[in-house]
Amino acid sequence: MSTPLLFSPLTLRETVLKNRIVVSPMCQYQAVEGRVQEWHYMHHARLAMGGSGLIFVEATAVTRNGRITHGCTGIWEDGQIDGLKRIAAMHRRFGAAPGIQIGHSGRRGSAARPWEGAHPLAGKGPDPAWQTVGPSAVAEREGYPMPHELSAGEIDAIVAAFADAARRALAADYEVVEIHGAHGYLLHSFFSPLSNRRNDEFCGSRDKRMRVPLMVTEAVRRVWPADKPLVYRVSAVDGVEGGLEIADSIALARELKGLGVDVIDCSAGGISGPATMSSKKIHPGFQVPYAEAIRREAQIATMAVGAILDGPQAEAILEAGHADLVAIAREMMADGDWVYHAAQALGLDNPCSVQPPEYAFYLERRARVLER
Numbered sequence: 001m002s003t004p005l006l007f008s009p010l011t012l013r014e015t016v017l018k019n020r021i022v023v024s025p026m027c028q029y030q031a032v033e034g035r036v037q038e039w040h041y042m043h044h045a046r047l048a049m050g051g052s053g054l055i056f057v058e059a060t061a062v063t064r065n066g067r068i069t070h071g072c073t074g075i076w077e078d079g080q081i082d083g084l085k086r087i088a089a090m091h092r093r094f095g096a097a098p099g100i101q102i103g104h105s106g107r108r109g110s111a112a113r114p115w116e117g118a119h120p121l122a123g124k125g126p127d128p129a130w131q132t133v134g135p136s137a138v139a140e141r142e143g144y145p146m147p148h149e150l151s152a153g154e155i156d157a158i159v160a161a162f163a164d165a166a167r168r169a170l171a172a173d174y175e176v177v178e179i180h181g182a183h184g185y186l187l188h189s190f191f192s193p194l195s196n197r198r199n200d201e202f203c204g205s206r207d208k209r210m211r212v213p214l215m216v217t218e219a220v221r222r223v224w225p226a227d228k229p230l231v232y233r234v235s236a237v238d239g240v241e242g243g244l245e246i247a248d249s250i251a252l253a254r255e256l257k258g259l260g261v262d263v264i265d266c267s268a269g270g271i272s273g274p275a276t277m278s279s280k281k282i283h284p285g286f287q288v289p290y291a292e293a294i295r296r297e298a299q300i301a302t303m304a305v306g307a308i309l310d311g312p313q314a315e316a317i318l319e320a321g322h323a324d325l326v327a328i329a330r331e332m333m334a335d336g337d338w339v340y341h342a343a344q345a346l347g348l349d350n351p352c353s354v355q356p357p358e359y360a361f362y363l364e365r366r367a368r369v370l371e372r
Contacts, residue, residue: 004346005318006311007354010053010325012229012262012301015175017053017097017325019354020318021339024305024329025056025101025178027072029113034061034074036083044087047332048094051339051354054325055091056099057084059180062165063158066104066186069113070127075102075165075172085172094356098173101233102165102220103180104158106189107134107147108273120145134189135196135203135212141273155202155212158186163219170225177224178231179217183270187213188235191252192271194243210252214259221260231303232256233265236290240272246293253298265303265327266291284309285317292322303327311342 010017030039040057047055061067061074074080088098105111110121110130121129133154134147150158162179169177181187189195190212196203202211217232224230236249253264268287287306295302304323308314314326332338343351352363 004311004315004348006315006326006342006346007348012176014227015097015229018095019051019053019339020325021052021054021314021342022099022303022325022327023047023050023052023055023096023332024327025058025180026329026333027058027068029069029071031071031073034064034067034072034076034080036073036080036087040073040083040087041090044090046336048090048096049356049359050332050336051094051343052096052328052332054097054099054176056101056176056178057087057174059101059103059185060084060165062102062104062161065109065130065133066106066158066161068105068109068185069111071113072105075100075168076161078168078171081168081172084169084174088173088175092173097175099176099178099231100169100172100174101178101180102162102169104161104186105132106184106186107132107138107140107195108184109133110145134186136198138195138197140184149198152200152202155215159212159215159219162216163223166220166224170223170228176229176231177220178233178265179213179220180233181213181216182233182235182265182267184235184273185270187216188271191248192235192238192244194238194240194271206248206251210255213252214255217256217259217261226260229262230260231263231265232261233267234294235270236266236268236287236294238271239269243271246290249290250294250297253294253300257298257300261300263301263303263325264291264294264298265305266294266323267305282307284313288317288322291317292320295321295323301325305329311345314342315346 091098132147137149238244284307288304291302291304301324303325305327352360
């Protein structure tokens with residue numbers, strides 16, 4: 001039989017992904033002063049052995065105060081490179097392209113870890129609070145701290161920090177960089193009319209509101225090698241009255257494509273707080289229509305994400321032309337062998353081949369003799 005699309009290679013610039021399965025960035029909140037710890041190596045070893053084509057390191061802060069929590073990874077200083085480099089080497093050893101997501105938390109920073117409530121930090125204590133920043137002095141929600149409104153000079157400094165982060169990602173041997181422009185964090189907050197209420201060249205029309213995301217993208221693309229892919233994650237819609245709609249994200253995607261972005265990673269929501277804190281139910285593939293719309297209208301490759309649960313569902317998304325890649329996060333936590341099980345379900349000629357050879361040898365030998 002022909003190879004399922006899910007297991008067909010994809011070339012992005014000069015990077016060849018062995019399949020269309022991507023491990024989404026998953027914040028672990030285990031770093032110390034931005035430096036990765038043993039937990040991260042264990043987490044990524046499990047992911048790397050799973051057989052995905054591209055694996056992203058979690059949202060990694062471009063400045064110290066750009067973290068979400070005290071436990072977030074960072075890439076704001078050279079001392080953080082070696083730890084991240086060890087993870088990239090692990091990904092490569094098992095045939096995955098190493099990717100890293102770089103971002104700034106904006107007004108959603110200075111927060112407790114999710115299992116501690118994700119509430120704003122207060123006072124000094126063991127995890128002291130810090131001053132958050134944003135496009136405007138508009139709190140995330142009632143009762144939350146007021147962010148400092150960034151000046152034009154401070155915006156320029158953050159743009160430069162993104163570029164410096166990309167240089168460090170290159171020094172750490174990453175193959176793909178993703179700019180985090182979603183989930184209510186800094187770049188998303190500049191683009192959304194709900195959080196950007198400035199009175200200058202960075203606010204007003206849609207074109208003005210996308211200016212900072214485009215400045216960051218241009219700065220990153222300038223230092224990121226021309227042969228390596230660049231990805232941008234969007235919150236395709238805010239899902240709140242008066243917020244971003246899909247037409248806005250299509251317009252942004254067109255501009256990003258012109259600046260050298262290769263893939264739009266299509267998420268949604270977050271402008272009013274973590275989606276995980278919502279009681280609203282979701283259904284499998286609930287964000288796939290955003291990837292399809294942006295792919296069709298902006299004529300750019302997209303990555304679908306959000307409750308993609310198994311191989312047949314992922315294959316159907318690709319076969320329908322709704323996306324070029326599928327990104328998996330929590331299902332990878334639930335099933336470290338998600339790729340192997342997808343290969344089995346889709347009838348890959350030798351599903352064991354997606355496993356490391358040290359595993360595949362024994363699984364193939366068992367398959368030859370096992371009676372069902």
